[in-house]
Amino acid sequence: xxxxxxxxxxxxLDNVSVSIEKGEFVFFIGPSGSGKSxxxxxxxxxxxxxxxxxIVNGKDVTSMRSWKRPHFRRSIGCVFQDFRLLPNRTAYExxxxxxxxxxxxxxxxxxxxxxxxxxxxLGGKEHRYPxxxxxxxxxxxxxxxxxxxxxxxxxxxxxxxxxxxxTSIEIMRLLDRINRTGTTVVMVTHDSNIxxxxxxxxxxxxxxxxxxxQARGVYG
Amino acid sequence: xxxxxxxxxVLVGLWRNVTMTxxxxxxxxxxxxxxxxxxxLYQKVGDMKDLYYENVEVSIFLKADANEQxxxxxxxxxxxxxxxxxxxxxxxxxxxxxxxxxxxxAPDLVNAVKPDQLPESFRLKLNDPEQYKNxxxxxxxxxxxxxxxxxxxxxxxxxxxxxxxxxGALAIAIVMAIAALLLVANTIxxxxxxxxxxxxxxxxxGASNWxxxxxxxxxAVVAGLIxxxxxxxxxxxxxxxxxxxxxxxxxxxxxxxxxSEIFLTxxxxxxxxxxxxxxxxxxxxxxxxxx
Numbered sequence: 001x002x003x004x005x006x007x008x009x010x011x012x013l014d015n016v017s018v019s020i021e022k023g024e025f026v027f028f029i030g031p032s033g034s035g036k037s038x039x040x041x042x043x044x045x046x047x048x049x050x051x052x053x054x055i056v057n058g059k060d061v062t063s064m065r066s067w068k069r070p071h072f073r074r075s076i077g078c079v080f081q082d083f084r085l086l087p088n089r090t091a092y093e094x095x096x097x098x099x100x101x102x103x104x105x106x107x108x109x110x111x112x113x114x115x116x117x118x119x120x121x122l123g124g125k126e127h128r129y130p131x132x133x134x135x136x137x138x139x140x141x142x143x144x145x146x147x148x149x150x151x152x153x154x155x156x157x158x159x160x161x162x163x164x165x166x167t168s169i170e171i172m173r174l175l176d177r178i179n180r181t182g183t184t185v186v187m188v189t190h191d192s193n194i195x196x197x198x199x200x201x202x203x204x205x206x207x208x209x210x211x212x213x214q215a216r217g218v219y220g
Numbered sequence: 221x222x223x224x225x226x227x228x229x230v231l232v233g234l235w236r237n238v239t240m241t242x243x244x245x246x247x248x249x250x251x252x253x254x255x256x257x258x259x260x261l262y263q264k265v266g267d268m269k270d271l272y273y274e275n276v277e278v279s280i281f282l283k284a285d286a287n288e289q290x291x292x293x294x295x296x297x298x299x300x301x302x303x304x305x306x307x308x309x310x311x312x313x314x315x316x317x318x319x320x321x322x323x324x325x326a327p328d329l330v331n332a333v334k335p336d337q338l339p340e341s342f343r344l345k346l347n348d349p350e351q352y353k354n355x356x357x358x359x360x361x362x363x364x365x366x367x368x369x370x371x372x373x374x375x376x377x378x379x380x381x382x383x384x385x386x387x388g389a390l391a392i393a394i395v396m397a398i399a400a401l402l403l404v405a406n407t408i409x410x411x412x413x414x415x416x417x418x419x420x421x422x423x424x425x426g427a428s429n430w431x432x433x434x435x436x437x438x439x440a441v442v443a444g445l446i447x448x449x450x451x452x453x454x455x456x457x458x459x460x461x462x463x464x465x466x467x468x469x470x471x472x473x474x475x476x477x478x479x480s481e482i483f484l485t486x487x488x489x490x491x492x493x494x495x496x497x498x499x500x501x502x503x504x505x506x507x508x509x510x511x
Contacts, residue, residue, distance in 0.1 A: 073426030084424070086417055097418075101427035103222060149425070 002051040003038055012038045013049070014208040020186060022152070025179045027195050028188045029219060030205040036188045039205075040157050043186065044076065045069050057152055074102055077146030077154045077183075081161035083138045085130045091117060091141045092126040098145045112148060120144045120174055136167035140174065147178055154178060156187040160194060168194055192219035222431070229435035230442060233411050240410065241443055244403045248447025248497070251396030252489040253454040258389035259485055260455075260477055265382050272375050278344040278355055279369045286340070286364030294362055298342060303355060306345040312336055339366060397496065400447070404440050404500040411436055412508050419509060432509065437501045444497030448489040455482050 004011040013035045020026050028036040041047045042054050045061050053062045057075060064072065085094050095116060096109040104112075117126055120140040130138050139159060146154055156175060160168035172194055179185045189195065195202060195218060202217030203210060212220065234241045280298075282291065298307045310318070316335035323329050346355065352370045360368060412419065422432050459482060 067429060070423075070426045070428045073424065076426075078424050084417070084421060086421060097421065098425040100222075100225065101422045101431060102425060103428075103431075145421075145425070 003035075003042065003047060003049045011050075011208050013205075015052075016205070016208070016210055017052075018203060018210065018213065020184060022184055023179070023182050025176070025185045025198070025200040026187070027198070027200060027202045027217075028186070028205060029190060029195060029202060031190070034205045035208040036205050037157060040155050040186070040188055043153070043155060044078070045072060070102075074149060075152045077149065077151035079139070079142050079146050079154070079156040079159045081158040083130070083135075083142045083162075085138055085141055085145075087130050090127045090129055091122055091133065091137075091144075094130070094141055095145045095148050098148060102149070113144075116144045116148045117141075119147075119177075121170075134167070135163050136170060139163060139167075139171050143171070143174055143178070147183070151183065153184045153186065156185065156189075158189055158191075159187065160189065160191050165193060169197070172198060195219040226431075226434050226438065230438045233415075233435060233439040234442060236414065237407060237410055240403070240407045244400065244407055244440075244443045245447045245450065247396055247400040247403055248444055248493055249450035249454065251393050251400050252448045252451035252493050254389045254393035254396060255492060256451055256455050256482075256485040256489045257458075258386050258393055259488060260481060261382060261386035261389065263481065264477060265379060265386065268382075269379065273349055273372065276345075276349055276372045276375060278346060278352060278371070280342045280344065280359060281339045281366045281369065282341060283364050283366045284339060290362075290364035291340070294342065294359075294364065297362075298344065298359075301355075301358075303347060303351050304344050305347045308343040310341045310343055312338055312340055315339065315341065401496065401500050404443070404497050405504045407443075408436050408440060408501045408504040409508055411439060412505065433502065433505050436505055437498050440497035440501035441494045444493035444495075445490055448486065448493035451489050451493075452482070452486045455485065 002011050002015055003013045016035070016039075018039075028039060030036050038047065042049060043056055045054075045064055048054070048062055053060055055061070056072075059072075061072065086097065089097060092113055095113045096106075099109045099112065100106070114123075114126065117123060120143050122137060122140050122144065125133065125137065128137075130141070133141065139162075143159075154175070159175070160171055163171060168191060175185055175187065176198070199216045199218070201215050202212065202219070203214075204212040204220065280294070282294075295307065295309060298304055312335050315338040316333070319333060319338060320330050344355070346352065349372045352372060356368050356370070359365060419432060459477060459479075
């Protein structure tokens with residue numbers, strides 16, 4: 001697929017083709033502006049390619065109407081570098097919010113949220129506000145929020161970008177654990193340390209082109 | 221639970237920006253009050269036109285010295301005229317009776333006038349009141365005629381004034397509605413901005429569009445409805461005040477506006493207030509949230 005943003009001199013993604021199997025763990029690496037984030041945006045149906053197709057969970061989302069997007073997003077969890085937590089809500093409320101706004105009842109939230117907070121290692125810190133948590137803990141809340149709905153795919157856009165190396169490793173362990181439950185994990189990063197430690201599939205992008213696609217790869 | 225969430229969001233939203241909410245409600249109320257008033261006047265003018273034009277007459281007053289021959293000639297000619305539906309001859313006694321009736325509350329005036337001081341006249345009903353000019357041209361030169369008076373000319377003036385009021389109220393209503401519209405758009409933008417984090421998360425986790433938009437749209441609708449209630453109250457106050465003041469003197473001329481008519485205006489005001497707010501809010505969100 002190809003994506004050219006308006007006013008851009010060259011395509012952000014140029015004739016890129018990549019296939020990710022269910023349950024895989026894939027790193028997209030490459031310098032800033034190489035087009036890795038565009039891939040995430042396409043998977044989220046935030047942008048559509050000018051040419052080619054994007055197929056997610058067996059469904060062609062290229063031509064998906066925008067009113068179908070909300071329901072589609074429920075099968076995808078998302079984690080970002082800047083956490084994107086609601087500052088005036090506790091860890092519990094942040095995760096519960098994600099459930100309640102898609103129509104789950106409070107009773108469901110009461111059952112599921114403590115479970116998932118326990119899973120990400122935040123047992124006992126449910127009622128802390130984001131500013132009372134460390135960066136790593138905040139990212140755990142974000143992961144819990146992304147995973148609470150048991151998505152098929154977890155997208156992580158530089159999830160360790162704001163964290164120190166030790167905390168980064170902990171977050172990676174968490175993502176690895178989530179991957180082992182059968183969830184496909186797609187992670188964009190330029191953290192070479194992590195890529196080298198994890199030894200998972202690495203897709204390297206440069207100037208909108210795939211220059212390497214390697215199983216059990218390193219940052220290189 | 222979702223309904224409860226939406227409603228509490230609406231209340232929080234209205235309260236968070238309370239000065240803006242008040243400005244929105246007041247402008248909306250004035251606009252809807254003017255709209256309601258204009259609607260009532262329109263209805264009244266319609267009623268009165270039906271009532272008055274039904275009874276409108278062209279009167280041909282005879283000179284005091286007009287003789288029997290002139291009168292019969294004129295009557296024959298009038299009765300044969302295809303423009304005229306009905307001709308009534310009013311002699312001095314009948315004219316005096318009408319005069320007594322018309323000025324029943326001014327006995328001094330009635331006592332000062334004797335029957336033979338009043339002129340005889342023909343009262344004509346026209347098939348088409350607009351044809352007055354032709355009648356006038358036709359008969360102005362006939363012998364023994366003093367004046368020809370067209371009541372509809374007077375009515376046209378009265379209705380001209382009323383229609384002027386009505387158009388003025390409508391114009392103010394429209395100008396205020398534009399102001400209200402801009403205030404709604406602005407309020408919604410501010411609300412959406414203050415909730416941008418929540419909205420971003422909701423979009424991310426796949427909350428449905430209506431669920432994201434509903435609190436904002438309802439916020440505007442609630443303000444619109446409160447505005448329409450205030451507009452109704454203003455109309456009620458106006459009627460109460462008018463009943464006890466100099467306006468009451470006009471009651472004979474203008475058919476009075478009943479309570480039921482005022483309350484029947486409310487659905488119109490509420491619908492316009494609610495709908496305009498909802499559409500404005502929704503359109504603003506489409507540009508601003510892009511959900």
